[in-house]
Amino acid sequence: MKQLRTVFLFEFRNYARSKSFLILTVLLAAAAGIALSIPRFRQAIGPGGPPAESEKKQIMAVADRTESGNIATALKAAFPDRKILAVGEGIDTLKENVENGKYDSAVFADSLLHDTYVVKNIGLTDTAKEQIEEALTALYRLKALEQLGVSPAETQKILSARASSDVVKTKSGKDQTRNFFYTYIVIFLLYMAILIYGQLVASSVASEKSTRAMELLIISTRPENLMFGKVLGAGTAGLLQLTLILGSGYGFYNLNLSYFEGNRIVQSIFGMPASILLYALLFFLLGFFLYAFLFGAMGSLVSRMEELSQAVTPITFLFVIAFIIVAMSMGSGQVDNPVMTVCSYLPLTSPMAMFARIAMGKVAGWEIALSILILAASTVGAGFLAAAIYRTGVLLYGKPPKLREIFSMLKSSR
Amino acid sequence: MDFEARGIVKSFGDKQVLRGVDLEASRGSALGLLGRNGAGKTTTIRILMGIFPPDGGKILLDGKPIRRSAVNFGYLPEEHGLYPKKTVSEQLVYLAELRGLNGREARGAVKKWLRRLGMEEAFSRKLETLSKGNQQKIQLAAALLTDPDFIILDEPFSGLDPVNAAVLKDVIREMIAEGKLVLFSSHQMNYVEEFCDSIAILNAGKIVVSGKIRTIKRSYPRSRILVESEQAEKISAFCKNRLGDIVVSSRVKPAEVEINLKSADLKNRLLSALAGQGFDMDGFRVSEPSLNDIFVQYTEGGI
DSSP states (O other): OHHHHHHHHHHHHHHHTSHHHHHHHHHHHHHHHHHTTHHHHHHHHSTTSOHHHHHSOEEEEEEEOSSSOOHHHHHHHHOTTEEEEEEOOOHHHHHHHHHTTSOSEEEEEEETTEEEEEESSOOTTOOHHHHHHHHHHHHHHHHHHHHTTOOHHHHHHHHHOOOOOOOOOOTTOOOHHHHHHHHHHHHHHHHHHHHHHHHHHHHHHHHHHHTTHHHHHHHHSOHHHHHHHHHHHHHHHHHHHHHHHHHHHHHHHHHTGGGGTTOHHHHHHHTOOHHHHHHHHHHHHHHHHHHHHHHHHHHTTOSSGGGHHHHHHHHHHHHHHHHHHHHHHHHHTOTTSHHHHHHTTSTTTHHHHHHHHHHHSOOOHHHHHHHHHHHHHHHHHHHHHHHHHHHHHTTOOSSOOOHHHHHHHHHHHO | OOEEEEEEEEEETTEEEEEEEEEEEOTTEEEEEEEOTTSSHHHHHHHHHTSSOOSEEEEEETTEEOOGGGSOEEEEOSSOOSOTTSBHHHHHHHHHHHTTOOHHHHHHHHHHHHHHTTOGGGTTSBGGGSOHHHHHHHHHHHHHTTOOSEEEEESTTTTOOHHHHHHHHHHHHHHHHTTOEEEEEESOHHHHHHHOSEEEEEETTEEEEEEEHHHHHHTSOOOEEEEEETTHHHHHHHHHHHOTTTEEEEEEETTEEEEEESSGGGHHHHHHHHHHTTOOEEEEEEOOOOHHHHHHHHHTTOO
8 A cells, every 4th residue: 555655656746747747737727717818808908999990880882773762771770880871883883892992892682672792702700691681671571561551660560579488497307508518528628638648657657668667666566556556646647737727717717707697608617517517527537547547558568669659549549439429429419329328338438428418318327326337347447457467568578469469468477 | 505596487479588597596695697698687587586477497585485575675677767757866765665665764775875876966867867877876776775685686787887887896795795695697707707606607598507606617627727928939839849748739828828738637747847947937827717718618509
């Protein structure tokens, strides 16, 4: 136990004191803080913001060929931020004038139900077409109702009436529009943490092997102490890093709380229910350790650092596929589909799959318990298996062995 | 014998690396394990250390199968490395703690050994910033931190300059004087000869010769005589012309002549004949094979 503690502290310091760890933590914590302060910054510079741009209104030329002649007025109401200029030009002249910059845009309306919107560049978020259509449709209806003898006041009332609908979810139900974001964030963090720290554990083992420090370690203590100490050290460092980054984010969120009113995404992320947070932590830890053990075992099988990335590829590959399955199921909203159900019991996929189902789907208590049980047992099993592979790996130099060879060696070393 | 290895056999895949290795060593003496590259020295040492098990054979300490957890080992692996990116003190304290010292004892032992090896200034330096020889000394400190009773050094002299080699020799002599078991591998014969009482030469996975160096050397024919003299040429000519009844051949070397007698008991006759002629002789002795000669003789012809 004392030796496990020694290994753990050595490994933990190894990570926590490294420059890259410190720099990454500070940068990401700062980034989280800045990102969550953006609304405040924006509001601070907003009102007094760059005046030249906003004062110079964009010019929209309107050539009205309808009999009603009110299109310019209707568009003025629809585009309060643009200067509407009623002109009598033909479509070709309008095109020329937009091209040469005399107008920023132009509308050529040949009837109330059809017009041509001329613009130089069609912006990605340009909703002018829809706004024009809406304004003209409203105008058409107004005219039509007037012609039918409905009074202007009645017409106004009819046109402005809107049906409204409330959404109520039952008590045990889930709101996928809200929990999608935090589920995705937890799963994505797990994904990043496993890939980054898994690689670190693997390369730490591989470098001990390539420098033969492993030979000294293996005669000093049990392989279980080395493997568990290493993985726990890396896990603690990773968790500390995440806590600092998320803590910074949470702190800045609270500082800027008033600026996030009405921002459902941000509110849903920080309003994650406590039970979900606990599940996130549990699945995060188990999943993290399970993969870290596997990465560590792979690290002990290579003799040179250059071979490492090749050796860990199968695990990385498996893990990325698991991530894609879960992310796609989440995107489709069908987190309880058959593939996900199977994945939520398989230890290599359950940390992400079962968590996504708990957060977004319908899953019974016994299912969660069974999944956690399988995962926890597999994680402990993976730890001892990794230690055994580590023990066997010391004597393997040369080509990384095939899976079959590893098992036959494990058997013979018993 | 305090330590014995009997019939150690080991194969890696189809390749048989050790084919029955026998070794013995006593406390208060050093055993040199010699062999060419690839002869199986490092494999033998790793098996002794329990890094991996032998396929067959026994390892005994004081007549009983060795219990490694009960033995305070000091081990210097062949490659140097440990943790290149960590400071010397950090990794040495770590290794000492793993070997059972508490934090304070570990730091004390690290300081003591760095001082002993003249490496105090390396205490807070990163290992990779040290020269190869100094890294080797740090490795040595790592092996000796726990004041081990059984010390196994794999190629301890590789990379050391003569001054550092002298420091290491002093340390090893000290260990021997303290009654410890010291076993080390090398192919630098001069170092081995300096403080090993016994050697074992490993070739192609088998011990081809072993025992006390003195005994091994005396087992060679003692009919070769070395006469040191400035008159080497004259002595050689005299032997050829006048002593044909006792001399087989003679060969002139710088300031000495090597004379091959018909048998070892003729050396007194040679001495009186040369003395009777009034030759100015600085030395007269039986020419023993050097350890190097013995090594080459036993390991020639491949692994």
